[in-house]
Amino acid sequence: MRVALIDDGVVPQVVPRLPARNDLCVLEDGTIRQRRQDEPVLTDHGTTSAQILHMYAPEAEICSLRIFSSPKLRASVGQLAAALEWCWREKIPLIHLSLGTTLSSDYELLCPILARLIRGNQMVVAAHSNRDAYTVPACLMGVLGVSADPQMSGYQYAVQDAAGPEQDAAVPEQVQITASSRHALTSPTGRVYETQVTNSYAAPVVTAAVHELLRKSPPLSLTVAEVYEKLAGRQVDISRSRPDFITEAIVYHPSAAPVCQEDLFFTVRAVAHTAAQWRQALREHPGIPTVLLPPATGEGMDAVLDWLHEKQCPGLLCTGPFPAKSGLPPVLLWEEGCRKSFPEYQFPADCxxxxxxxxxxxxxxxxxxxxxxxxxxxxxxxxxxxxxxxxxxxxxxxxxxxxxxxxxxxxxxxxxxxxxxxxxxxxxxxxxxxxxxxxxxxxxxxxxxxxxxxxxxxxxxxxxxxxxxx
Structure with missing residues (x-):
């Protein structure tokens, strides 16, 4: 099974199972081609991530997408978007990023691509910034965001519940997976060394664990909610402060109250006011999430609950509290109760x-x-x-x-x-x-x-x- 590793490239001599067809470069204009021999890998960042991944998932077929072309590990958001688009087109089942962006303007470009990957059951594992900063994609709902736990070592990881008052203070806001970043690796000269404590080298542990889950299942059959549950060994809440998995939606609107579609954060594919209209919209727009504008009662709510139990449910946003969360299968569900991680904030006096x-x-x-x-x-x-x-x-x-x-x-x-x-x-x-x-x-x-x-x-x-x- 192919695993895309988006970074600064991988040295083929260090990491096995990296055929030439999987050694790619993403140019500044978004063009993707094979990496040439005169384009050396300038740091060990991507190679180290690949070594860790290969250590714990030796069957993984690594596909390297080089977006960094300087030792400073800087790339444009367009290059990252092009790499993710390529992964979506190629139906890569697992995508690894020991990187991210903290620029809020990058969210608008990356979120629609990531939402398609999430809805297509293409898993994205991403490291959180080592600073206390909202990180894209690690902090998005539907992404497996990871931070390092200095107390862990080797092949160890843990899944917390979604960010809230009871969350471990060591876990960054909106990232709920911690993993070890301390791994014993061997350099090309034969020297054994231990990697440093950093989120970049914790994320490959989770990628390896997800790889082992996916390779035992039919291609693209597990949802991200199911993967979280399998990693945790229990039912786990994966909500965030906003429903990032929705960029287009069917609006199920029983009350027909006025809504300003121009200002909605998502594209409206269809509007339904009855359960029958909604079911028809689902057939006409497969794979598109639903935004439920309550009240929906009786037959309408029964239809929603039945849909959530179907394997093909791509996600639901419910305005207001959802009446029946207990007993639901692992699905992407966001409702007003998910807005629960609200830190105190003092706005800048001179803003x-x-x-x-x-x-x-x-x-x-x-x-x-x-x-x-x-x-x-x-x-x-x-x-x-x-x-x-x-x-x-x-x-x-x-x-x-x-x-x-x-x-x-x-x-x-x-x-x-x-x-x-x-x-x-x-x-x-x-x-x-x-x-x-x-x-x-x-x-x-x-x-x-x-x-x-x-x-x-x-x-x-x-x-x-x-x-x-x-």
């Missing part, structure tokens, strides 16, 4: 910020429209809201605990943000430069200016230009 109050669907639409404009101009922009279902629109969820302390979704705490847009009931705890009230008042310092409550495109353009100059 560029816009507040649109009070929170409403109209206010959130304006926030998303402004966000798209900021992002198109190259700014990192995050929308923060305390509306109950704001996550459907890609907003970071903000709430206050019983002491009034602000807490925010884990991923938003680590994003590199130039502009924060708040769509909340109360004024956020940072120095506001601009405040927009849904009543039709724009506040700049001590000055209030009347604006339209329902802004036309031209008015939004003018408002955006005004914000840039303020």
């Amino acid at each position: 560029a910020s816009v507040a649109i109050t009070p929170a409403s669907q109209t206010a959130l639409h304006l926030a998303k429209t402004l966000q798209r404009k900021f992002q198109a101009d190259g700014y990192g922009c995050t929308v923060v809201s305390d509306l109950p279902a704001a996550y459907l629109y890609g907003a970071a969820y903000l709430y206050r605990d019983e002491t009034g302390t602000p807490r925010i979704s884990t991923w938003a705490r680590h994003t590199q943000t130039d502009v924060w847009i708040f769509c909340t009931e109360r004024k956020p705890d940072c120095d506001q430069s601009i405040q927009i009230k849904a009543s039709g008042v724009l506040i700049l310092g001590e000055t209030e200016t009347e604006i339209s409550q329902e802004l036309a495109k031209e008015e939004v353009d003018e408002l955006y230009d005004f914000l840039l100059q303020s």
